[in-house]
Amino acid sequence: QVQLVESGGGLVQVGGSLRLSCAASGRTLRQYAAGWFRQAPGKEREFVASISWRGRSTYYADAVQGRFAISRDNAKDTVDLQMNSLKPEDTAVYYCAAGGLYGTTFRRITEPDYWGQGTQVTVSS
Numbered sequence: 001q002v003q004l005v006e007s008g009g010g011l012v013q014v015g016g017s018l019r020l021s022c023a024a025s026g027r028t029l030r031q032y033a034a035g036w037f038r039q040a041p042g043k044e045r046e047f048v049a050s051i052s053w054r055g056r057s058t059y060y061a062d063a064v065q066g067r068f069a070i071s072r073d074n075a076k077d078t079v080d081l082q083m084n085s086l087k088p089e090d091t092a093v094y095y096c097a098a099g100g101l102y103g104t105t106f107r108r109i110t111e112p113d114y115w116g117q118g119t120q121v122t123v124s125s
Contacts, residue, residue, distance in 0.1 A: 002027045002114040004096045009119030012086055018121060020081040022096030030074035033103035035112070036081045038092035049081060050105040059105035086123045093118040
């Protein structure tokens with residue numbers, strides 16, 4: 001079992017930046033593909049970005065392509081999401097997810113096996 005804990009959320013103005021981090025406890029995260037999803041009020045949870053277990057491949061939702069960057073540090077057993085040029089529509093609870101032992105990127109909500117509790121990101125205009 002991999003327990004995931006997100007950190008780094010908060011309130012930021014339009015055009016600002018935030019960096020989210022996901023740390024693992026229990027089993028290691030480094031052997032799994034990992035990613036981020038988000039859920040805005042009244043909306044379904046949606047894919048944001050994912051990264052393969054070695055970090056060689058990444059995949060982004062169209063809405064964040066060019067503004068967000070996912071990375072991982074397998075020595076520290078963490079996965080980060082750098083978010084730049086934030087927009088009000090980026091406001092959501094962001095969830096870290098992992099799945100696919102030695103896997104590549106994922107984008108479907110059904111693919112991860114493990115989820116964090118989420119961290120709130122609010123972009124004010």
